[in-house]
Amino acid sequence: MKYSHFMQGVLLSAVVVTAVSPHSFAAASTQPGDRLDSAARLSVFSSAESPAASASSTATLGTAFVQVAAGNYYSVGLRADGSVWTWGRNLYGELGIPDTTAVSSMVAPVRLNTLPPLNSIATDGYGYQLGVTRDGTVWEWGSRPGYVRETQVPRALPGLSGISQVTTLQKYSFGLASDGSVKAWMRDQKSGDSGKPISVKGLKNIVQLQSTSDYIYALDSAGSVWKLTVNTSENQLHLSVPVRIQGLPALKQISMQHAYDAYGIDSSGKVWNWSTPASSSTGKLYVKPVSIQPSLQVRNVYASPGYALLVSRQGELWMYDGKKGRTAVKVKGLQRIVSASAGDTHRLTIDAKGQVFGWGANNWNEVGVPRNAGDGMEYAPVPIQRPITIRINGSLLPASFPAVNKNNSIIVPVKSIAKELGGSLEASTTQEGTSYKLQYGQTTVTFRPDSADAAIQGQSIALSAPVSMINGAVMVPASLFKQLGCQVDWNPNLVELSIQGK
Secondary structure: OOOOHHHHHHHHOOEEOOOOOOOOOOOOOOOOOOOOOHHHHHHHOHHHOOHHHHHHHHHOHHHOEEEEEEOOOEEEEEEOOOOEEEEEEOOOOOOOOOOOOOOOEEEEEEEOOOOOOEEEEEEOOOOEEEEEEOOOOEEEEEEOOOOOOOEEEEEEOOOOOOEEEEEEOOOEEEEEEOOOOEEEEEEOOOOOOEOOOEEOOOOOOEEEEEEEOOEEEEEEOOOOEEEEEEEEEOOEEEEOOOEEOOOOOOEEEEEEEEOOEEEEEEOOOOEEEEOOOOOOOOOOOOOOOEEEOOOOOEEEEEEEOOEEEEEEOOOOEEEEOOOOOOOOEEEOOOOOEEEEEEOOOEEEEEEOOOOEEEEEEOOOOOOOOOOOOOOOEEEEEEEOOOOOEEEEOOEEOOOOOOOEEEOOEEEEEHHHHHHHOOOEEEEEEEOOEEEEEEEEOOEEEEEOOOOOEEEEOOEEEEOOOOOEEEOOEEEEEOHHHHHOOOEEEEEOOOOEEEEEOO
């Protein structure tokens, strides 16, 4: 999708022109790339926190987000505990959630419970995701090529180990090994299966990978940027010889949307913008690299069509509209930012405590909050809904729908929970409308949609919130299970609901 003037207006509505401060904080020591280590994230601004705030941050370290990816109308987030959460459009199976092919979007973050703990994630931006586990294996999930309303649930890719970082263009993907070498593999567009990985010759001591269109960019430990093209024919993967891009300063991190719009950050925090010819046979630049607002010291840059997000060493988020001679502008309402993701129509950021904020187009709930009744836009950054973990009898609930905090009442997908507790949920429709019967052991509960009244064994009770439908799932207050004799506990620090059957 091309970057539109309309979306540029959306972006600018959330920013204000601010003078750049000449002062800077020391950046946290991290590997170049999108994921910021959770301990390093907390250390960036620890001197500005009170002891109580620091203790609170440490207590919730596992629930803090460390990486986000803004795809095309959907989002993916990785937490410090290694769990992956996803929300937004699911029209093409983008989210990788099982049993949800009839659900077009998710209004709140859903945990991909079948994934092992991950260290990093990557997306092609159009529905296909990869993740690297803590032991260096690679997993995939999301859209299946050639299929609509079907999803690839999380599964491990064969033949890959010792990987630390991945990047993908869906048809082909690349993995950075722990020794600085690079692996490549293709994905069959009919079966969706991945082929045998091959080694990429001519690349060594690589610390970061980026992919865009049919190009792969690699940053080595000396700060040099390498480029190669990739294509397929007759079910074979073809790679060009990597060439080093000439005329660039030594860089610490890179980000690009295509060959004509690339960004990098040097060791002093200065941001550089450049473009190269489409041909991979030369590493020459079209023009000399241009420094964007030299007085602004930047930790990371994130490129998208028509603009780039800059995270400064002071924890501010700035936006550059990609036009030569223009200055970056600071996004209002954000502080202590450590990471970001620049999507085509929406964007996400993470602050020092691991809270995710989103803004932009939200017609598919991709920002992380329910779509508003107006134009479906969020014109200023808002915190996403806090992801809620559910455990039933000590184990993660294998639900395909999220729990939601609605008016200070935790509402949950009743059918999924009833199944794990050994119960069942049935629906019946009469002239009076639809009603539901929850059977748990010898106890029967009946209730209707949009009503806070229910009956247990025929005796009327009041629910703490009305029965509702979210993404096609029947949702009831979690407290209902307490009324059925279950032990129900809520941990606000871990944002975790535990239900123990009777």
